[in-house]
Amino acid sequence: MKFISFAVAAVATTFSAVSARPVLRRANSCAFPWVANNTDNVVPITPSAKNAGWAMSPDQECAPGSWCPYACAPGYYSAQWDPSATLYNGPGSMNGGLYCDANGVLSKPFADRAYCVPSMMNAYIENSLSHSVSACQTVYPGNEAMIIPSVAQANSNVSLNIVPNTYWLGVSSQFYVNLAGSNATQCVWGNDDKPVGNWAPYIFGGGQGPDGNTYISVQFNPLYTAKGYKVSDAYSVRIQCESGFCNFPAGGECKCEGGKCSVDNGCTVTLTGDAKAKWVLY
Structure with a gap:
C-alpha cells in the first residue's frame, strides 16, 4: 500500500x-x-x-x-x-x-x-504458539532489506510499527514473518535454501491511509510458495478486532489457516478511527 x-x-x-x-x-x-x-x-x-x-x-x-x-x-x-x-x-x-x-x-x-x-500503536502480534516468532520490517526509505526485528516470544505479544499517513510519502510498513522458533537473527536477506527473511512464510502490512483509517493485512509470501515450501506446514494467522470498529472482507473474517487464506492472495482489514486489532498466531 x-x-x-x-x-x-x-x-x-x-x-x-x-x-x-x-x-x-x-x-x-x-x-x-x-x-x-x-x-x-x-x-x-x-x-x-x-x-x-x-x-x-x-x-x-x-x-x-x-x-x-x-x-x-x-x-x-x-x-x-x-x-x-x-x-x-x-x-x-x-x-x-x-x-x-x-x-x-x-x-x-x-x-x-x-x-x-x-507508531499508531493500534495493531500488534499475539503469539499463542509455544515458540517465538520474528517479524522482520523492511527498511524504507532504505535498501528494503527485512532487517528490523520485532520478536513475539512464546505466548506473548509484540507491537508492530504501523506508520501514520505523515510518514515518508505516505508509504506503509511491511513485515516478513518467520516460522515458529525464529528470533531476531532470522531477520536477514536470505536465499531459497532456507525460509527466513524474504523467504519467510508470511507477509504482514500496515499503515494509515489519507482517510485516517488504518489498513492491516496478511498474506502468504509468494517466494515461500514458489519455492515449494508448504504453507500448510506453517502456523495459522487471523486478524482479530480488539476494540472499536474493524471492517472485515466479505465473509466477516481475515485469516490464513491450513494453507489457505479466507480471501485469495491474502486479505486486508480496515481499522476505523481509533479501532485496534491484532494478528493472532496459532
Missing part, C-alpha cells in the same frame, strides 16, 4: 550525539552513535558487522556523502529521512536516516523530531 501524504518542511542541523557523547569518526565512514538500550529507542542492527549498527546490509558501511538509515524498537518508526527524496523507487528511496557528510559528520534533517517516534 502506498498513500500520498503532505510534505514536511526540513530543517537541517548538525547531529548531536546520544547522551552528549562526542561523535565518533573514521576516515571512510560515519560511526553509529548509539549503544543498545538507549533512550532514543534506536536498535543497533548487526553492530559487529561492517554496517556497525546502521539499518543497512551487514557488509555495507555508512559512507561519507550518503544517507544512513537506523532501526527503531518495536512500535516505533524512524522520523528522519532526506526531505528532498520524493521518489518511491530510484535513488530517493534509499535516503532514510541521517546524512553522513564528506567529513564523516552526521546531520539530523528534521531538528524538531525525535529519532524514533511512537
Whole structure:
C-alpha cells in the first residue's frame, strides 16, 4: 500500500550525539552513535558487522556523502529521512536516516523530531504458539532489506510499527514473518535454501491511509510458495478486532489457516478511527 501524504518542511542541523557523547569518526565512514538500550529507542542492527549498527546490509558501511538509515524498537518508526527524496523507487528511496557528510559528520534533517517516534500503536502480534516468532520490517526509505526485528516470544505479544499517513510519502510498513522458533537473527536477506527473511512464510502490512483509517493485512509470501515450501506446514494467522470498529472482507473474517487464506492472495482489514486489532498466531 502506498498513500500520498503532505510534505514536511526540513530543517537541517548538525547531529548531536546520544547522551552528549562526542561523535565518533573514521576516515571512510560515519560511526553509529548509539549503544543498545538507549533512550532514543534506536536498535543497533548487526553492530559487529561492517554496517556497525546502521539499518543497512551487514557488509555495507555508512559512507561519507550518503544517507544512513537506523532501526527503531518495536512500535516505533524512524522520523528522519532526506526531505528532498520524493521518489518511491530510484535513488530517493534509499535516503532514510541521517546524512553522513564528506567529513564523516552526521546531520539530523528534521531538528524538531525525535529519532524514533511512537507508531499508531493500534495493531500488534499475539503469539499463542509455544515458540517465538520474528517479524522482520523492511527498511524504507532504505535498501528494503527485512532487517528490523520485532520478536513475539512464546505466548506473548509484540507491537508492530504501523506508520501514520505523515510518514515518508505516505508509504506503509511491511513485515516478513518467520516460522515458529525464529528470533531476531532470522531477520536477514536470505536465499531459497532456507525460509527466513524474504523467504519467510508470511507477509504482514500496515499503515494509515489519507482517510485516517488504518489498513492491516496478511498474506502468504509468494517466494515461500514458489519455492515449494508448504504453507500448510506453517502456523495459522487471523486478524482479530480488539476494540472499536474493524471492517472485515466479505465473509466477516481475515485469516490464513491450513494453507489457505479466507480471501485469495491474502486479505486486508480496515481499522476505523481509533479501532485496534491484532494478528493472532496459532
